[in-house]
Amino acid sequence: MKFFIDLANSMRAGIEGMGASATTAEIILTAITTLAVVIFILLHVVVLLLAERRLSAMFQLRLGPNRLGPLGIGQVIADVVKTLGKEDIIPAGADKFVFKLASTTLFATALLAWAVIPFGNGMIIQDLNIGIFYFIAIGSTATISVVMGGWASNNKYALIGGMRGVAQMISYEIPMVFSLLGVVMLTGSMKMSDIVAAQENMWFIIPQFIAFFIYYVAATAEINRAPFDLPEGEQELVAGYFIEYSGIRWALFMMAEYANMVAVSAIAVTMFLGGWNAPFGLTFIPGIVWFLIKLYLMLFTFFWVRWTFPRLRVDHLMHFGWKFMIPVSLANIVVTGIGIYVYRMITG
């Protein structure tokens, strides 16, 4: 972990040594780190694509793609080449501008969320004071892209899918935010580095277990993963809001889904699982490795859930969201507040 920070510092010194001002050096360095993170995400998407296919095959008594290269790694390249090579079809009745915009904006929001995710101590693009607030704000803009895609396609299935997407994502944003509030209350800060540092001795999953559960369920709904993949609704809506997309635009939707999945997993790791902190004092393993291990454990549970559960119905989903998740998350905030008050009274 020291290596990356040293690298960044030496690069900064190098740029400044070439006669640039400190601000210019900062801008250039931010650009470089952003590029590195984007590449990191894209690599993740590629790895996850293969992992999901192989793991789902394991869950389903199949083999999965195993012919192209060792463990089917070549399948990823084949998939990318295939999606890039497909014709980009825009339906005749579609709102062309919005149609083209929707896939791009969805992927952009998925990328933007990564600005505040700490990979290790000091390894964060922008350690904003309102880090977690920024993540939530960016996450909620994805809703607009979904309805844009659904509406602009001029397709009834897409329209229903888009509408479902809006209803679901707005409903489940609230318990997701509320569940994160408990952690923010414990830390007293919305800064990501503070939140991780506060978990050095005890991960927040222990005092905030209910919040973690709510976050997990709400996040699954937020990123439209099964069993909450109602906007896609493969069985009745065929593909939902991106039914009319093809080629690279369709791939952007899929990449956004995976990037979002990694992002919410990373937030879960940061907020509840101690971020880069090593468990049991195993500090000889660098923080970023711990971060990735925890991240992949979270991602594995997302796969596991997806390939086990059937899909909920829309009204059940709304009932669950408004009548169970939100009251429980509110109760969690109240209990956390009382707990903090009592703790302060005892410790003075």
Place this chain on the structure above:
Amino acid sequence: MLKTEELTLNMGPVHPSTHGVYRCVLTLNGEYIQNAVNHIGYLHRGLEKLAESRTYNQFIPYTDRLDYCSGLANEMAYVLAVEKLMGIENEIPERAQYLRVICAELQRLASHGICVGSFALDIAGSTGFFYSFRDRDRALELINMIGGNRLTPNFMRIGGVAHDLDEYFLNELNQFCDDLPACFDEYEGLLAGNEILQTRSKGVSVVSKEMALDYGFTGPNARASGIDTDLRRDEPYGIYDRFDFKVPVLQNGDTYDRFVIRVMEMRESVKIIQQAIKDMPEGPVMAKVPKVIKPPVGEVYHRIENAKGHLGFHIVSDGSTKPYRTRIYSPTFVMLSAFPEMAKGTHIMDAVLILASIDIVLGEVDR
């Protein structure tokens, strides 16, 4: 007030969940179905007319294409009808009778396997689909051993079966039957026991006993609505009266019952196969029937308990080598006609599930 209007959604004929080329025009209020209109006939091949220009034996392979998920049972219905017409139903050798029962029940396992699997798929639990299809595939492999084809075995003959089945096949079948109950437990754990599946299917699209009788429901769908009917027990054909099996009957008539009853029936089918293997005598598998089949002038109607309901053949003979008229009574055609009423007022997600629970096969609906 906002101005709202109904949405007409054309579901099919190219749609992942219509189980073939079935088209349904839905009128939606939001996502709730106001009205559904069936459009069938995309798979119409004129099988009834084709029968008139084929000899009796030549038509047997065509029956495989009726309900292509239960080829052997369709053949059995047809050959039993022709034998009844010829008056030779008591001359069929014992071993052939047992082989026919084994075939029909094996085919019932394969057919119900499709129903369970596609139900799981339509509720988006694709893992259940693969669990069910793993077992169905073993059944299909056995059917492949019987007739050389997985879906269209063409094994039954008028007067018996095409050839005897060897020890190897029977051992494999025995092994299959021993393994199956554990697989059914898996379905019940993964699918029927799942909370989401239960909330989505219990109480959805309830078909009352009266409604089921009015529409003429037969088979598992009728039994799920509380109608205690099974032709294997009520009017035994072949040698079904020799077997000891239960007829599961459920009372609710909802989507969940229609799904669960199929797993229950599969358990009973396994028992029948095991009894048949145990009791099967040695001997010939073909009765002495003339090379050219010329049934006497007359007509006959015979129906059997197919995997999906009563499958009936009405054959009119004019004494020649070809039937004057063949009419096929298809159970799923009848039950599909109830779909608009069953789907009315339900959510579009449930409509897909209801369709899966009726277990239609368009090859039989359109004929």
